[in-house]
Amino acid sequence: MTDGRVLTTKELSEQVEAIFRKAGFNAAQAGAVTRVIVAGERDACKSHGIYRIEGALRTVKAGKVRPDAEPVLSAEDASAVVKVNARGGFANPAFELGLPLLVERARLYGLAALVINDCTHFSALWPEVEAVTEQGLAALVMCPSYSAVAPTGGNKPLLGTNPFGFGWPRQNKSPYVFDFATSVAARGEIELHRRAGKPLPEGWAIDAEGKPTTDPVAALAGAMLPFGGHKGSAIGTMVELLAGIMIGDLTSPEALEALGTTTLAPAHGELILAFSPEKFAAGRPGDPFARAEILFETIVGQGARLPSQRRFAARAQSEAEGIVLSAAEVDGLDRLLAL
Numbered sequence: 001m002t003d004g005r006v007l008t009t010k011e012l013s014e015q016v017e018a019i020f021r022k023a024g025f026n027a028a029q030a031g032a033v034t035r036v037i038v039a040g041e042r043d044a045c046k047s048h049g050i051y052r053i054e055g056a057l058r059t060v061k062a063g064k065v066r067p068d069a070e071p072v073l074s075a076e077d078a079s080a081v082v083k084v085n086a087r088g089g090f091a092n093p094a095f096e097l098g099l100p101l102l103v104e105r106a107r108l109y110g111l112a113a114l115v116i117n118d119c120t121h122f123s124a125l126w127p128e129v130e131a132v133t134e135q136g137l138a139a140l141v142m143c144p145s146y147s148a149v150a151p152t153g154g155n156k157p158l159l160g161t162n163p164f165g166f167g168w169p170r171q172n173k174s175p176y177v178f179d180f181a182t183s184v185a186a187r188g189e190i191e192l193h194r195r196a197g198k199p200l201p202e203g204w205a206i207d208a209e210g211k212p213t214t215d216p217v218a219a220l221a222g223a224m225l226p227f228g229g230h231k232g233s234a235i236g237t238m239v240e241l242l243a244g245i246m247i248g249d250l251t252s253p254e255a256l257e258a259l260g261t262t263t264l265a266p267a268h269g270e271l272i273l274a275f276s277p278e279k280f281a282a283g284r285p286g287d288p289f290a291r292a293e294i295l296f297e298t299i300v301g302q303g304a305r306l307p308s309q310r311r312f313a314a315r316a317q318s319e320a321e322g323i324v325l326s327a328a329e330v331d332g333l334d335r336l337l338a339l
C-alpha cells in the first residue's frame with residue numbers, strides 16, 4: 001500500500017475529474033460532480049467526499065444515470081418558478097445551469113424556486129446552499145432520497161434520508177449554513193461505520209425485525225431512524241411532499257422501486273428556494289442582515305457554535321495545508337484512475 005498523500009484542491013480535482021472523464025462523463029457532468037465531491041473532501045465531510053466516486057460510477061455502469069446528459073432550462077416569462085430537466089443526468093450540472101436565472105428571479109420577486117427534475121442526487125446540499133448565499137440571498141434546499149428510514153412509530157424503511165439545507169448570507173463572513181439528513185445520520189455514515197468495523201451509536205437504526213441495533217450491517221438491512229423522533233419524521237415527510245410530489249417527481253419509495261437497490265445513487269427531483277431578505281423586510285424597521293448578526297453573536301456569546309463552523313475551519317486548513325488523504329484513499333483513487 002502507498003503512503004497517504006497531501007493534495008491541493010486543484011490536484012485532487014484534476015484526479016477526480018479525470019476518473020469521471022474516463023468513465024464517459026461529458027465536461028459539464030464531470031466538472032460539476034467533481035466540484036461537489038472535492039468540496040466535501042476539502043471541508044472534511046467524508047460521507048459525501050471521494051468515497052462517493054465509486055457509487056456514482058456504479059450507477060452509471062448500471063445504466064441508471066446518464067453521464068453525457070445535457071440538462072435543459074425552462075421558465076415562463078414573469079414566473080418565480082425556474083425549471084431544469086436534468087434529462088437523466090446528475091443534479092449538480094442542472095443546478096449550475098439553473099442558478100443564474102434563479103438568482104435573477106429571486107432578486108426581482110423576492111422569492112423564486114428552482115425545480116430540478118429527472119436527476120440523480122448523491123451529494124451534500126451545502127455547496128448549492130452556499131452558491132445561493134454567495135449571491136446575497138437566503139436559501140432553502142431539499143430533496144428526497146430512497147426508502148431507508150422508518151417513520152416514527154413504524155418499523156420498515158419508507159422515507160428517504162431526505163436532506164434539508166438552509167443558508168443566510170453574511171457580509172465579509174462565511175454564511176450561516178446548516179445541512180443535514182432528516183434521519184439521525186446520513187446513510188453514508190452507516191456505510192463508513194461498516195467499512196471501519198465500528199458499531200453505530202445507539203438510537204440510529206433498527207434491524208430487519210424492528211429491534212434497535214448498533215450493528216451497521218443489521219442497520220443497512222433494517223431501517224434508519226428519523227432525527228428528533230416525530231419531528232424529523234414529519235420534516236422528512238414534508239420533503240417527500242414538496243420536493244417529490246409537488247414538483248411531479250419521485251418520492252423515496254418510488255425512487256427505490258425504480259432503482260431496485262440501495263447500493264446505487266437514487267434518481268428523483270430537487271427543490272431549491274431562494275429568498276431576498278431585502279425584499280421581504282422592505283418597509284419594516286431595521287436592516288435584516290444587521291439584525292441577523294445580533295442573533296448570531298448572541299448564539300456564539302452563549303458558548304454555542306454556529307452550524308458549518310467545523311466545516312469552514314476544515315476548509316481553511318485544507319486550503320492552507322492541503323487535503324490529507326489516507327493510504328487507502330490514495331490507492332482507491334489510483335485504482336479508479338487505472339480502470
Ligand code: NDP
Nearest residue numbers: 122123124125161163178179180181186307308309310311
Ligand atoms: P451532520 O449531522 O454531520 O451535520 C448537520 C449540520 O449540523 C451541519 O451543518 C453541522 O455543521 C451542524 N452541526 C453539527 N454539530 C453541531 C453543533 N454542535 N453545533 C452547531 N451545529 C452543528 O449532518 P448529516 O450526517 O445529517 O448529513 C451530512 C450530509 O449528508 C449533509 O451535507 C447532507 O446534505 C448529506 N445528505 C445527502 C443526501 C442526498 O440524498 N443527497 C441524503 C442525506 C444526507 P458542521 O458541518 O460544521 O459540523
Ligand code: PYC
Nearest residue numbers: 122145161186187188
Ligand atoms: O448519505 O443518506 C445519504 C445519502 C443518500 C443518498 C445520497 N446520500
